[in-house]
Amino acid sequence: MSAAVKYPEEFAGFAVLDTKDWNKPKYITFKPKKLDDHDIDIEIECCGLCGSDIMTAMGGEGWGEIKLPQIVGHEIIGKVVHVGPKVTHHKVGDRVGLGAQAFSCLSCRRCEDDNEQYCNKSVTTYDGTYADGYVSQGGYASHVRAHEHFCFPIPKEIKSSEAASLCCAGLTVFSPLKRYIPTDLPKGETPKVAILGLGGLGHLAVQISAALGADTYVFSRTDSKKEHALKLGAKGFVATGTEKDWAEKYYDQFDLVLNCAISLSGVNLGGFLSILKVQGRFVSVGLPSAEEKYDVAPITFFSNGSSLCSSNLGSRKEMLELLDLCVKHDIRPWVEEVPISEEGCNKALTKAWEGDVRYRFVFTEFDKAFGTGKK
Ligand SMILES: NC(=O)c1ccc[n+]([C@@H]2O[C@H](COP(=O)([O-])OP(=O)(O)OC[C@H]3O[C@@H](n4cnc5c(N)ncnc54)[C@H](OP(=O)(O)O)[C@@H]3O)[C@@H](O)[C@H]2O)c1
Ligand SMILES: [Zn+2]
Ligand SMILES: [Zn+2]
Numbered sequence: 001m002s003a004a005v006k007y008p009e010e011f012a013g014f015a016v017l018d019t020k021d022w023n024k025p026k027y028i029t030f031k032p033k034k035l036d037d038h039d040i041d042i043e044i045e046c047c048g049l050c051g052s053d054i055m056t057a058m059g060g061e062g063w064g065e066i067k068l069p070q071i072v073g074h075e076i077i078g079k080v081v082h083v084g085p086k087v088t089h090h091k092v093g094d095r096v097g098l099g100a101q102a103f104s105c106l107s108c109r110r111c112e113d114d115n116e117q118y119c120n121k122s123v124t125t126y127d128g129t130y131a132d133g134y135v136s137q138g139g140y141a142s143h144v145r146a147h148e149h150f151c152f153p154i155p156k157e158i159k160s161s162e163a164a165s166l167c168c169a170g171l172t173v174f175s176p177l178k179r180y181i182p183t184d185l186p187k188g189e190t191p192k193v194a195i196l197g198l199g200g201l202g203h204l205a206v207q208i209s210a211a212l213g214a215d216t217y218v219f220s221r222t223d224s225k226k227e228h229a230l231k232l233g234a235k236g237f238v239a240t241g242t243e244k245d246w247a248e249k250y251y252d253q254f255d256l257v258l259n260c261a262i263s264l265s266g267v268n269l270g271g272f273l274s275i276l277k278v279q280g281r282f283v284s285v286g287l288p289s290a291e292e293k294y295d296v297a298p299i300t301f302f303s304n305g306s307s308l309c310s311s312n313l314g315s316r317k318e319m320l321e322l323l324d325l326c327v328k329h330d331i332r333p334w335v336e337e338v339p340i341s342e343e344g345c346n347k348a349l350t351k352a353w354e355g356d357v358r359y360r361f362v363f364t365e366f367d368k369a370f371g372t373g374k375k
Helices: 051-057 160-166 169-180 200-211 226-231 269-274 298-303 316-329 342-353 366-370
Strands: 011-015 026-030 039-048 076-083 095-098 101-103 143-147 151-153 192-196 215-220 236-239 254-259 276-284 307-310 335-339 360-364
Touching: 011 143, 039 095, 039 160, 039 366, 051 342, 076 143, 076 160, 095 160, 151 316, 160 169, 160 200, 160 316, 160 335, 160 360, 169 200, 169 254, 169 276, 169 316, 192 200, 200 215, 200 316, 215 226, 226 236, 269 276, 269 298, 335 342, 342 360
Parallel strands: 101 143, 192 215, 192 254, 215 236, 254 276, 276 307, 335 360
Antiparallel strands: 011 026, 039 076, 039 143, 039 360, 076 095, 095 151
């Protein structure tokens, strides 16, 4: 337990100080960014642990150099405690969520077309740089300040520790599923989706894909998660490590493969492209370390005209749609709650990297760690 944070002059959080110690964040205090007209301050109640937190915290062993000290965490739920002078979406006291993006210009073509996640002025919730040079800090913290557009009202039906992971993991898989599950198949045909990798993103993808009406199959490396996959709504389950002939068995069956794996090392990409129907898509939301490369020859695509692409987060419009869908279809992440502290961060980051979580860690008890939650 640390002394109460001196908000609003100061925020506090658990920061990576050296990427060699990526799983040992330490308590620090820091100055918030300047309050812009559309910014709101969130007093954080809980925050999910995303695979991206690990990839970022690892620095050169993950996605590359980061600015230190760095507080990761971008599946944030909390209470609005202050609003900038031009804020219209939220008021003090509201419960809101913030995902992996904290800012964009909102006036370029991409922003106007509900593709603000691809705006070239986009600033990520942590390790992003604002126009004035301020480096953003994430949600393993007492507070976060972000543009109101990227903060979402949370429906009363969803409790905070379950809402957290919808803000990054949920939105990230909802966007490509919504955009790419075909709705114009010949009469009577149900779209068929393969979810590759059953982790934090994958277990939400299964529920969302099924709710969107697709026959959903899980492709996992072993059969240890089979029972869970079926409980989450999967129609079929394939253990790629043991079912050696899976690529032949499922040849020409899927409209979409959504890759949610954190590494490509165990992935037979050629096999996954071959199970696609003509012009099917392999969409990667999984983003492995910078060292990893796709190993695929252009001629591979000649057999079915398939496409290989990535998808980054999602838009505010999609987030609001996702929250509605989750309420209507009872979609919830399966979470393991961990009180936030140096020890809690260390334990959860280490276990998540080892794949020892079913299926999302969510840090809680921020009031105890930061002396917040008084009013
Ligand atoms: N595109 C975006 O906007 C966006 C947003 C958020 C996260 N991400 C990225 O999405 C990825 C997944 O994040 P997460 O939080 O869901 O991670 P996670 O909970 O650790 O799940 C990753 C899953 O990947 C599979 N996997 C692990 N090691 C593997 C290997 N060596 N080869 C093949 N598969 C392996 C495992 O599934 P099985 O055990 O079933 O095989 C594991 O459950 C990360 O790369 C993260 O950075 C991207
Ligand atoms: Zn994330
Ligand atoms: Zn823009």
